[in-house]
Amino acid sequence: MEITVFGAGIAGLMAAITLRAEGHRCRVYERNPRAHESGMGFILMPEGIACLTSFGIRLDGALGGRPLGRYRCRDASGRVLYEVAMPAGARGIRRRDLVAALTQAWLSDGAIAFAAGIESFELDGAGRITSARVSTAAGEERVEADLYVGAEGIHSRAREALFPGWPIKPHRVPELVGFVGGDGPLRWAGDDFNKLHALEGGVALGILPVDARHLIWYLQFDAQRFPLPEIANVNDAAGAEARRAFAAKLLGAFGDPVPALLAATDFSRVYSFRPSDADLIPSFHRENLVLVGDAAHPLSPFTSQGVSSAVADAVALAREVGPGTKSTEPIAAALARYSEERRAQCAPYIAKGRSLTENFVVPLNLNNLVLPVA
């Protein structure tokens, strides 16, 4: 089959790789002019890593992230309240390293059209897509394929084509994410993932090693109680200062290593991450259009399942669509199986994300400290 994938994030690249492995011809269109360097990092769970490596994505050397030992839940002073071993094989990894590993694997025998964003789809009377309109630096291109894969993240045009106006709200708990090197904070963190909580709830700081020389910190806050000034979303000197002042205000009473961590942070590179909250859409497909990753199901960062689910979507999609040899089965039947399987997997994550959010905004319950995990 000829397959067109929109979005060269984790879901799109992985879908292209898994579908190619089944013998399909895939083209990838990415709206950005080059691979994303922005974003910071996340926890990769062992099942996600197993899927990635089984498709030849090499997570070793400089792109290998950092194996995680223990999760330590602390109060704001740094006192450990609860600790547990991370699932064996879990790693912290920079987003750009994972995107680079996927890009390397895909480009071994594929191409990405950068600065090429999907704008809209043409449909026939039966709701089947006949072509897609892609805007490029050179103008407009019409793309035809047997199957169209929407992997363009939270603001997916493909999802909008399937379910126009589906409500998506900003998540109640956004994040400021910083990236830090230097011996002191790294020595303090070791191989562990730490999270410090304000006991009164609504503020926490995660500290996650992402490679041998760096860690990321992410400040999660209840935006209803602590609204981030609009200027803090702007990428200029005033925006950087607003991010610094906001972090200093929320974390002012936090103990070691927080003051040193903030002092070592370049706030011009601190990223304001605004996740979304949405009900599960009724189906991840229609006719010859299918969604993967955040396009299908934005997930709460609290569940740590955004990346692993994007990878699992791609694997399930390729398995259901099957080999590139001619099949007599209508593509919509394979996509329906994919949608059913993945919706069933994602529904509990959405419920879990919401209950973790509710727990987060109220005072910390010392009798209910479970691996969050993000």
Ligand SMILES: Cc1cc2nc3c(=O)[nH]c(=O)nc-3n(C[C@H](O)[C@H](O)[C@H](O)COP(=O)(O)OP(=O)(O)OC[C@H]3O[C@@H](n4cnc5c(N)ncnc54)[C@H](O)[C@@H]3O)c2cc1C
């Ligand atoms: C810049 C960025 C930074 C992030 N940082 C973090 C982080 O620090 N921590 C964390 O936990 N999660 C982060 N995320 C989210 C995380 O990557 C996703 O939740 C998860 O990996 C699922 O990935 P995805 O491929 O479905 O979506 P995404 O990672 O959002 O990828 C979607 C891709 O589609 C492209 N795209 C968008 N619109 C179009 C269009 N019209 N046509 C073609 N392409 C389009 C985007 O440029 C992007 O490359 C980040 C996402 C992005 C885009």
